[in-house]
Amino acid sequence: MPRVLMGLKKILADKQTWVGLGLIFGLSLVGGLVSHPGLVRRFLAGEFRQAFILKEDFPQVVFVSLPEAEAAWSERQAVFIDSRSLEAYHRGHIPGAISVPLEDVKSGREDLLAVIPEAVEIIIYCEGGDCQASLNLARWLESRGFKNLRVFSGGWAEWTQAGLPVEANAAK
Amino acid sequence: MLQNRKLLIIFRLIVGGVFIWAGISKIADPLSFAQNVRSYQLVGPALSFLTAIFLPWVELIAGVWLILGIYPKSSALLISCLLLFFIVLVLITMARGLDVDCGCFGTFSRRADWRLIAEDSLWLALSLALLFSPANDFSLFRKKLSKT
Numbered sequence A: 001m002p003r004v005l006m007g008l009k010k011i012l013a014d015k016q017t018w019v020g021l022g023l024i025f026g027l028s029l030v031g032g033l034v035s036h037p038g039l040v041r042r043f044l045a046g047e048f049r050q051a052f053i054l055k056e057d058f059p060q061v062v063f064v065s066l067p068e069a070e071a072a073w074s075e076r077q078a079v080f081i082d083s084r085s086l087e088a089y090h091r092g093h094i095p096g097a098i099s100v101p102l103e104d105v106k107s108g109r110e111d112l113l114a115v116i117p118e119a120v121e122i123i124i125y126c127e128g129g130d131c132q133a134s135l136n137l138a139r140w141l142e143s144r145g146f147k148n149l150r151v152f153s154g155g156w157a158e159w160t161q162a163g164l165p166v167e168a169n170a171a172k
Numbered sequence B: 001m002l003q004n005r006k007l008l009i010i011f012r013l014i015v016g017g018v019f020i021w022a023g024i025s026k027i028a029d030p031l032s033f034a035q036n037v038r039s040y041q042l043v044g045p046a047l048s049f050l051t052a053i054f055l056p057w058v059e060l061i062a063g064v065w066l067i068l069g070i071y072p073k074s075s076a077l078l079i080s081c082l083l084l085f086f087i088v089l090v091l092i093t094m095a096r097g098l099d100v101d102c103g104c105f106g107t108f109s110r111r112a113d114w115r116l117i118a119e120d121s122l123w124l125a126l127s128l129a130l131l132f133s134p135a136n137d138f139s140l141f142r143k144k145l146s147k148t
Helices: A002-013 A015-035 A037-044 A066-074 A086-091 A102-106 A110-115 A133-143 A155-161 B005-027 B030-039 B045-068 B072-095 B114-131
Strands: A061-064 A078-082 A121-125 A149-152
Touching (some): A002 B114, A015 B045, A015 B072, A037 B045, A066 A121, A102 A110, A121 A133, A133 A149, A133 B030, A149 A155, B005 B030, B005 B072, B045 B072, B072 B114
16 A cells, blocks of 8 residues: 555656646647537527527427416416426425326336326426426427426425425325 | 556556547537536536536547557546546435436436446556556557656
8 A cells, every 4th residue: 555655646746647637638628619619609608507408409398487387387277297206296296296207217117108198388397406307307208299398497495485385195 | 566568458448448438428419418417416507517518528538548658647547536536426426315327428328326336446446557557558658657
């Protein structure tokens, strides 16, 4: 072990090591900027703040806020999909929501998608905060031909914090 | 310290090859990788995007340089640090109970789990062997950092 530490010390003390690292980082920065100038421009213009998807690739996926989700729920204009685990769904969910856990769909349970009606607006949510399950499920659904997909990124956390109705232990 | 030069060259090809593949597959689809980075729920959108633009190139260049022997100690050191970081990251992610795609090889990514940790540990062992070995055959820059 002391020999290894000595060796590491020697490597770190060598100026060439740091020159090499600097070159790798510098070239990587140039490579990244040169290989994707369009994406960098779009990012600087404010795109990809909600999700890293190209709007043209996922035209059916739209993000909705809490008031929009609440309005759609109270007017029964949309089907709500809970993309969290079944356990989380049983602990509590938006009333009327259907459980379609992303992890189960990814593990091959595509039969779960059969319960989703195709003709209406579909609002998908997950835990909230930085959770990505709702968006990833929306992408999955779009690739399988579903339309009118809405991602409620505030999710379960925002819904409960707003004191809106919840339902627990209900059947799917 | 490992002295078998043929073995060290094979290690270079394996570790360098893995990093080249990892880099190229992510450069091909930076947005998917940015989404993977975001899924770890550790950094915000801006840092996720920067990582997705920058990191794949670091992997690619470090992999190529490791094989070609351009600043071999720098690339071996960088690759070792990256692998150590990936292992810690997956451990933290598992401890937090998050189910995420590792983002390791673009569309060929899979779940961040124990198998991934085992695989990364193997690459780490190989790259540490390279970092601390004196042999530096077929290097474009034959700088001797030997006798460590």
